[in-house]
Amino acid sequence: MAVEADYYELLEVERTADDATIKSSYRKLAMRFHPDRNPGDAEAEAKFKAISQAYDCLKDPQKRAAYDRFGHAAFQNGGPGGGGAGGGGFSDLGDIFETIFGSAFGGGGRQQARRGADLRYDMEISLEEAFHGKQAQIEIEVAASCDPCGGSGAEPGTGTRRCNLCGGHGQVRAQQGFFMVERTCPTCHGRGEVIEKPCRKCGGEGRVDQPQKLDVTIPPGVDTGTRIRLGGKGEAGPFGAPAGDLYIFVHVRRHPVFERDGTTLITRVPITFTTAALGGEIELPGIDGERHTVPIPAGIQSGKQLRRRGAGMPVLQGRGRGDLVMEIMVETPTKLTTRQKELLRELQETETGEECPQSKGFFDRLKEAWNDLTD
DSSP, X not given: OOOOOOHHHHTTOOTTOOHHHHHHHHHHHHXXXXXXXXXXXXXXXXXXXXXXXXXXXXXXXXXHHHHHHHGGGGGOTTBTTBSSSTTTOOSSHHHHHHHHHOTTTSOOOSOOOOOOOOEEEEEEEOHHHHHHOEEEEEEEEEEEEOTTTTTSOBOTTOOXXXXXXXXXXXXXXXEETTEEEEEEOTTTTTSSEEESSBOTTTTTSSEEEEEEEEEEEEOTTOOTTOEEEETTOSOOOGGGOOOOOEEEEEEEOOOSSOEEETTEEEEEEEEEHHHHHHOEEEEEEOXXXXXXXXXXXXXXXXXXXXXXXXXXXXXXXXSOBOOEEEXXXXXXXXXXXXXXXXXXXXXXXXXXXTTOHHHHHHHHHHHHHHHHHHO
16 A cells, blocks of 8 residues: 655654644745646655645645544545545544534534524613513514414425435535534435425414513612523524523613612712801601601711611512712802802901811921921
């Protein structure tokens, strides 16, 4: 038996060479041994054919993987060396690819009917609805199982028969060069059987587009990005295959009062500077509809946060609630009566600087820095 030359040696590259190296070497060798450059040279012509065959194999990742593992035996059946079991014991390239890569590349036989597609539905709700939860009904257009044929695709009273083209295997094989290629049967689409008489309503597909009304439960505590899965409510699979799922994506509308950070609610509360100075209390309605009385300590500053425990959003699928955070904003008056201005001037005349320690401390530091510069 003649020993076939190694493909890598023919192309003068290492077995670890990348695609670019293999391609570059092949081009150089092809130009050197091309019959047009070597008229009448049988040896050069044979060499050209050999390197072309080697490059045809190694440029294809799947063929190269098969060659690296099994050598020339990977291509002997149905290849240029003739038939028979000589060398490899594989019936065709599909068996080799199935051994290396699994059934996705090989003769996996009849295909199972594919599952229906998953669907997405975007639902917008208010923050109050996110707090309490809600029951909603949605309507979607979806491919549903055909009632007359029960999803089989066959006219009632009829059935299926074995596909004549693939013989019931769901796959057909064709010779391409020295490779035997296996593909899904174009007649039965991999099922291995065909419908004798297609259903008149669905045209043999087993499903039809129709509107559906679905009840959806939105649990308390959902947030933007929460995904709710309705199993089996997506598209029906063809020919009676299982349906996909429907995913509800929740979007919570922006609230005019509260900002949300997880289960924490944040609101900015403006107060008068007299309330900030003397203290007092404010009444704030919560997201739960309850009124919360919040004491304001005397001398509070802008940016100070007051927290009411357990007055925020509920924990999704859990227990308890987050907090309500009130960020204080001291508002300087812009419209004062003459009397109010007089009172403020009287207050100003009595100020010693000790009333506002932060302001006094700042100007003391500023004075010290100025003295250091002038010394």
